[in-house]
Amino acid sequence: MTTYAIRRVLQTIPILFIISVLLFIMVRSAPGGPLTAARRNPNISKEQIEAIEEKLGLNDPLPVQYGRWLGDMFKGDMGESIKFRRPVSEMINERIPNTLLLVGVSFLVTLLIAIPIGIWSARKPYSLFDYAVTTVTFIGQSIPVYWLGLGLIVIFYVTLKNPISGEPFFPVGGMNTRGKEGELLDTLWHLALPVTALSMGWVAWYSRFLRSSMLDILHEDYIRTARAKGMKEQLVHYKHALRNAILPLVTLIALDLPSLFAGALFVETIFSWPGMGRLFWDAAKGRDYPVLLGVVMITATLIIVCNILADLAYGWLDPRVKYE
Amino acid sequence: MSELAAIPSREQNMAWLIIRRFFKHKLAGIAIAVLALLVFGAVFANLSPYNPTDQQPTNSFQKPNSTHWFGTDELGRDVFSRILYGGRVSLTVGLFSTFLSITLGVLVGALSGYFGGWVDSVLMRITDAFLTFPTIFVLILLGAFLREQQAPWLKNSIVVVIVIIAALSWMWPARLVRGLFLVLREKEFVTASRALGGNHARLIIQHILPNCIGPILVSGTLQMASAIITESGLSYLGFGVQPPTPTWGSILATAQNQVFRAPWIGFFPGFMIFITVMAINYIGDGLRDAFDPYVIHTE
DSSP states (O other), X not given: OHHHHHHHHHHHHHHHHHHHHHHHHHHHHSSSOTTHHHHHOTTSOHHHHHHHHHHHTTTSOHHHHHHXXXXXXHTXXXXXXXXXXXXXXXXXXXXXXXXXHHHHHHHHXXXXXXXXXXXXXXXXXXXXXXXXXXXXXXXXXXXXXXXXXXXXXXXXXXXXXXXTTOOBSSOOSSSSOTXXXXXXXXXXXXXXXXXXXXXXXXXXXXXXHHHHHHHHHTTSHHHHHHHHTTOOHHHIIIIIIHHXXXXXXXXXXXXXXXXXXXXXXXXXXXXXXXXXXXXXXXXXXXXXXXXXXXXXXXXXXXXXXXXXHHHHHHHHHOTTXXXX | OHHHHHSOOHHHHHHHXXXXXXXXXXXXXXXXXXXXXXXXXXXXXXXXXXXXXXXXXXXXXXXXXXXXXXXXOTTOOBHHHHHHHHHHHHHHHHHHHHHHHHHHHHHHHHHHHHHXXXXXXXXXXXXXXXXXXXXXXXXXXXXXXXXXXXXXHHHTOHHHHHHHHHHTTTHHHHHHHHHHHHHHTTSHHHHHHHHTTOOHHHIIIIIIGGGGHHHHHXXXXXHHHHHHHHHHHHHHHTOSSOTTSOOHHHHHHHHHHTTTTOTXXXXXXXXXXXXXXXXXXXXXXXXXXXXXXXXXXXX
């Protein structure tokens, strides 16, 4: 198990290496470079710019620059934002908890809704409930998250108002009402619409998946055996079938993580949620490459770490899997 | 001789069978009609009496009415015409990026599954690396980056969007095709063909690949649906096909900025994306049933 974990971690090194080289080349070959503003400034002479370039090592060969950048990355130094003149690592550190909160809560809500729906529609396939669920999940899977987010804003923020106070039902923008920073209830209230927008498609996708996975397993011999023993249908479903039906879900979730972060980017942009996605979008508009590079590297690392965790969880859930 | 001619060849029979089975799935049939209508609207968008980029500031924010079916936006442009023209972008990007990503995916998957060994290891490591890419972030980065290059043909090109979407989505068909090849290459008919002296290319293209057509088509529909959502999303964020070319995503973005003055505008582009994706998903569902010999149809 431990050797397997170590091997998985080692396997990710070439992946991160490829990603980082590609990104580094891209960022360095972008026109302008970090000294564009300085070059336009008439008060800074050409000699001074050359001195700065020399000091920052911009004249070194690209591999040398890459090596230096990589070394800095390992020390947690991701450079400085061109626009805000602040360390990138500091800016990302502020945003990571907010993104994880949004993604984590959405994920929890998704599983809490999708798993029961998947089980129930598999219990009586082709029943009215099953047909209703299949149709609704088909719709849910086809709704783009940005349209859903906009729709929620139009309905619950712009159109519908609380008849007593005249205030919108749900707040849009930010994590807290001014003056209520750090209050859990207020944050949850702000989370309501973003989480709904982010979860909808995932609920549809996972409940469909679990339904078909359950239906496959209910045809297995060991289920027939369990029934033949006179086991209660309830137990057959929840104890014998569910455990095996949920296993492939773990792999699926790990593969879907990049899309989950993608959805978070849209939701953060629409609802001005101060997470990494929003930071990335703002930075992309201003071509703030150090920030863009930092965010991509951090998300890639997060995804890889979660993938390894999912693999290990799979082994823990399924005793048939043996790691060598 | 005439008796023989009356019997259709095996291929014709098979194709007929699949088409018949496909249309037994009623929703898939409806989906084909809807998609045909959308394609028609996009192809004949120029028949609309309004120019999609024609600004009439005095005519802004009209609600949907009989002259402007979907109303007008903040610059007085006819939203219905913009939607029709936007369909061109979405459908073109969807079609071509799917074609590219399936071609690349089938190539990688077929080589990987057929040869196995180190070819498989290398190709699958690369596939895994691409699968861990935070796709949308890289797409935005590429979108922003490529547009800053000196080459003018990159600036406002739909080709850029097609290529970057395909470059980050070929992994799914690749994995699928690899799995199919791993199973099929062990089958008797492949061994038989090899014994008769068939070379690798012949085995791959003539014997194994035709057996993968069904799953590949189904995965193609999934790819196309997700490509259309991605393209609109990129335009929505401002990194897709650039204005003044109208796209469903960019119409949605302006709608968001005007959400207080004209909350209805956002409905139309979003609904178009939704209905297109839904139609494609149902076609995929129909294809899955049509190619699956185990699905029993009740007549």
